[in-house]
Amino acid sequence: MRLFVAVCPPLEALTHLGAEVARLRIGAAAAAGTNVRLADPPELHLTLAFLGEVETARLVEVESALGLAAEWFRDGRDASPRLSLGGGGRFGQGRSTVLWVDLQGDVESLHALARLIRSRLRHARLPYDDKPYRPHLTVARPGDRVDPADIEADQATLDGYQGPPWPATELLLVRSHLGPGPRYDRLAAWPL
Template identity: 30%
Template sequence: MTRHHYFFAVKLPKETKEFLYEWIQTRKEGFPFARWVHPEDYHITLAFLGFAEKPKLERVMEKLKPILEKEASFTLTLNSLGVFGPKKEPRIFWADVEPSEQLFAIQKEVFEQCVETGFELDKKPFRPHITLARKWDSLNAFDTKTLVPIREEDGKTFSFNVKEIVLYETHLKQTPKYYEYATFPLAVPGG
């Protein structure tokens, strides 16, 4: 029997995934990473659960559903590129978003409910990001000057509306590899 990993994440709208993918495609030559993330798999992780038994997943979903349906949908704005890992050979290449109090509040709520349900989560501070690629693949050192702001052709920022939080299930042998196990719609303001 296959055991899957699970994680809660902000679902990115289709247009946002397309924009990011197209934006990076025109600059990809300058970023020799070994493995690029499929655009359907772009997301912002809120809490990584790892392997989980179905009853435990059901419990955390029951706890989060009434909490998340009271949260209003909100806007995020793409910010710039960044990396995790050694500066000369980064492990992770990502795009981040401008700071958002609501994003941090939702992440804190999701995190706390997961811990209360018995999940052991990573205690590192929340750093919202969208993973684009993994594993630097060049003999040359990574140049941090390439970490530029993400802007539209006219120089404006790109914003998007967050309408759903998703519990994803990981299927490592598939592409795209994240399956929507459960969806939690946020409230529409004035709706």
């Protein structure tokens, strides 16, 4: 199973972001039929840890590690972290160009949660990607199908974007299915 751990913004925040993306040049390109690979709002998530392929027999170990991380994170906290989507950026260039929205608010709490998760996964000798954590929400993968100047203009617009605040109330374990239309199955959840 291909697994990752995430926090999902609520529908209100995703709807607000979706309206902003529709006004971008990539939104107009998508409406005109260009395959800019806009992210599907119900599938949008903030990845905290990517485990990759994990044997089905180890799913209980993964759930146990994540349950402990969520429990330790909640201890001593009065409330869930308050976050918002705002600002923007881009990874890659040419065919690998990705546009993303940044995270604002209590981002340090999300970093602390990501460290706890990775610590528990490491302790259980479970696989995970140990790249530095950079919270973001991918909104499109336009690649080289859109003029670079349009992507640059959209990045500048996203950099000025500010979405509504929301509490991160739930940690999710998600299974991803690759393919032309990636699918995500929610396997387990823990309160934050």
